[in-house]
Amino acid sequence: xxxxxxxxxxxxxxxxxxxxxTDENWDSLLNRHNLHDYLLARHTALPVCQDAAAILEKxxxxxxxxxxxxxxxxxxxxxxxxxxxxxxxxxxGDFYQRVYKAERPELFFKANLNRIVGYxxxxxxxxxxxxxxxxxxxxxxxxxxxxIIGYTVGNDMSSRSIEGExxxxxxxxxxxxxxxxxxxxxxxxxxxxxxxxxxxxxxxRKGVGIFTGQIAISQITRSFEDLAGFLFRxxxxxxxxxxxxxxxxxxxxxxxxxxxxxxxISIDHIGTLINQVA
Numbered sequence: 001x002x003x004x005x006x007x008x009x010x011x012x013x014x015x016x017x018x019x020x021x022t023d024e025n026w027d028s029l030l031n032r033h034n035l036h037d038y039l040l041a042r043h044t045a046l047p048v049c050q051d052a053a054a055i056l057e058k059x060x061x062x063x064x065x066x067x068x069x070x071x072x073x074x075x076x077x078x079x080x081x082x083x084x085x086x087x088x089x090x091x092x093g094d095f096y097q098r099v100y101k102a103e104r105p106e107l108f109f110k111a112n113l114n115r116i117v118g119y120x121x122x123x124x125x126x127x128x129x130x131x132x133x134x135x136x137x138x139x140x141x142x143x144x145x146x147x148i149i150g151y152t153v154g155n156d157m158s159s160r161s162i163e164g165e166x167x168x169x170x171x172x173x174x175x176x177x178x179x180x181x182x183x184x185x186x187x188x189x190x191x192x193x194x195x196x197x198x199x200x201x202x203x204x205r206k207g208v209g210i211f212t213g214q215i216a217i218s219q220i221t222r223s224f225e226d227l228a229g230f231l232f233r234x235x236x237x238x239x240x241x242x243x244x245x246x247x248x249x250x251x252x253x254x255x256x257x258x259x260x261x262x263x264x265i266s267i268d269h270i271g272t273l274i275n276q277v278a
Contacts (some may be wrong), residue, residue: 001039002271003029003150007059011052012043019043026065027239031143035150036190048111049219062118062182063141063152066239069116069180071137071156072227075100075246102159105222105230108170110156110244111180113261122278124178125257127207129159132257135247136201136265138193138217141186143240146232150188150222151170153265153273154244155181178278181263182242187270193217193224197268201249204262211255215248 004011009022010029021029023041032038046094049055074096099106117123125132139154157180163173195218203211224245231243257263266272 001036001038001043001188003063004030004056004185005063006060007054007148008274012039012046013052014021014040014043017043019046020049020052020055026063027067030067030141030149030240031145035143036206039188039198049211050096055203056184060119060184062112062113062121063181063184063186064113066113067241068112068237069110069139069182069242069244070161070231071110071174071244072191072222072246073107073229075105075222076215076248077219078223080195082114082269084209100221100229107227107231107243108174110174115175115177116182117178117275118182119184119273121181121275122178123155123181123263123275124278125157125159125178126159126172126178129161129173130256131161131164131253132157132159133223133251133255134158134201134203134265135265136249136267137244138197138199138267139182140228140229140243140245141155141240142237142243144178144236144238146228146237148228149240150186151183151193151267151270151271152182152186152242154242154273155263155265155266155275156244156247156274158258159180162276178266181203181273181275183273184223184271189269194269197267202264203251203257204264205258205260213249213251213252221246226243258263263268 135156141150
């Protein structure tokens with residue numbers, strides 16, 4: 001089952017049938033008990049939405065409202081190696097080796113709504129950075145109780161030149177206007193997310209593909225419950241939260257994003273998130 005946040009309301013998709021929920025707001029919906037069953041009941045009760053295609057084309061919003069967006073680092077072996085490489089000249093490479101093996105994961109605040117774009121929105125690269133990449137990530141949707149209620153596609157835009165200069169610059173490398181994209185929907189399921197699911201990243205420039213990469217979700221080294229548990233240890237999220245789970249696809253140096261590049265991220269069972277670089 002999928003839910004889409006749109007200007008007219010919340011679209012619920014199940015078995016290729018769309019209905020429009022207008023009596024719920026996003027924050028209260030995500031925090032309902034037994035969300036999957038509630039959505040199934042509402043989908044059965046509501047009439048078919050005949051305008052679903054037009055709404056998704058013109059009125060789709062990122063699937064976030066009052067929720068904070070956080071992110072996880074160094075959860076894939078490839079990510080650890082790339083972080084060590086980018087920071088070796090600053091003496092920070094050893095930190096990434098340590099956190100990769102540590103019980104406590106790396107978690108950091110990424111963005112709130114005003115710095116997030118949805119499907120079709122424009123992500124940004126910092127003017128003071130010389131090396132910029134997208135990071136495609138399966139993103140957990142968590143309710144106020146810290147329960148995983150769904151999954152969406154995330155793009156954790158990163159300024160690798162700033163982070164590599166000094167690991168203490170991570171907040172500047174990760175958090176700025178247009179630093180994240182989410183969407184197009186939230187995949188709601190009562191079952192664990194299939195570990196054999198594939199994340200695919202494609203980047204094109206002037207209509208020509210310049211990078212492609214894939215990785216299986218099974219390559220992540222930490223459980224989703226572990227990541228969510230650490231996030232909620234000493235932080236409360238009255239409206240819930242979203243948590244990016246890290247990336248295993250990292251374009252190698254000297255690749256860097258340029259203005260007007262198109263970034264496409266697909267994750268099995270969820271869909272495809274497409275954004276242009278402003």
